[in-house]
Amino acid sequence: GAGVSQSPSNKVTEKGKDVELRCDPISGHTALYWYRQRLGQGLEFLIYFQGNSAPDKSGLPSDRFSAERTGESVSTLTIQRTQQEDSAVYLCASSPMRQGYEQYFGPGTRLTVT
Amino acid sequence: GENVEQHPSTLSVQEGDSAVIKCTYSDSASNYFPWYKQELGKRPQLIIDIRSNVGEKKDQRIAVTLNKTAKHFSLHITETQPEDSAVYFCAASRSYGTGTASKLTFGTGTRLQVTL
Numbered sequence: 149g150a151g152v153s154q155s156p157s158n159k160v161t162e163k164g165k166d167v168e169l170r171c172d173p174i175s176g177h178t179a180l181y182w183y184r185q186r187l188g189q190g191l192e193f194l195i196y197f198q199g200n201s202a203p204d205k206s207g208l209p210s211d212r213f214s215a216e217r218t219g220e221s222v223s224t225l226t227i228q229r230t231q232q233e234d235s236a237v238y239l240c241a242s243s244p245m246r247q248g249y250e251q252y253f254g255p256g257t258r259l260t261v262t
Numbered sequence: 263g264e265n266v267e268q269h270p271s272t273l274s275v276q277e278g279d280s281a282v283i284k285c286t287y288s289d290s291a292s293n294y295f296p297w298y299k300q301e302l303g304k305r306p307q308l309i310i311d312i313r314s315n316v317g318e319k320k321d322q323r324i325a326v327t328l329n330k331t332a333k334h335f336s337l338h339i340t341e342t343q344p345e346d347s348a349v350y351f352c353a354a355s356r357s358y359g360t361g362t363a364s365k366l367t368f369g370t371g372t373r374l375q376v377t378l
Binding site for chain 1: 304
């Protein structure tokens with residue numbers, strides 16, 4: 149079946165502008181996660197959703213970052229007033245939970261803030 | 263919170279040799295340990311995982327071992343091939359068996375280069 153998809157695949161924005169990143173999880177996956185990966189670095193946790201509630205937002209770097217999810221489907225990650233240090237690949241993952249705990253990643257959105 | 267350390271950061275082996283990557287974790291409540299392979303510019307792909315009620319798991323040329331007492335786990339790749347060249351990440355979470363989602367805490371990655 150279809151995997152996790154993300155859009156856009158690439159986004160170049162000017163410093164100070166807002167951006168919205170989208171994630172479509174695998175159908176039926178209850179849990180959805182957002183991670184950030186800076187160039188040549190590991191993955192940093194940002195936030196996860198179980199259904200449409202977010203029990204753990206501890207990884208969001210600042211109040212410029214927010215995320216929401218509609219039911220057990222699409223999620224959007226919004227970054228307001230972007231800064232150059234926000235440049236990274238933003239990865240989304242989903243997990244079935246009831247059938248297993250594996251997290252399957254999307255292709256990511258490469259965000260460049262100029 | 264959880265902290266995962268991974269070694270080595272880079273590893274070069276000759277084709278056909280074995281490769282071993284080691285990780286340690288700090289949170290004794292962690293009970294699920296996946297390994298991901300990430301090729302350049304691609305998404306992380308799950309290659310194998312292990313749960314805390316198991317000490318070893320094998321899938322063809324790859325195996326993972328877990329020592330709960332010492333809080334460390336390792337990835338073993340035998341008969342390495344050039345297509346094994348990638349960055350490998352270990353991770354830990356507390357999600358197994360709880361029915362609730364839990365974040366993955368990742369190691370810093372190991373760049374594996376398999377030379378001919």
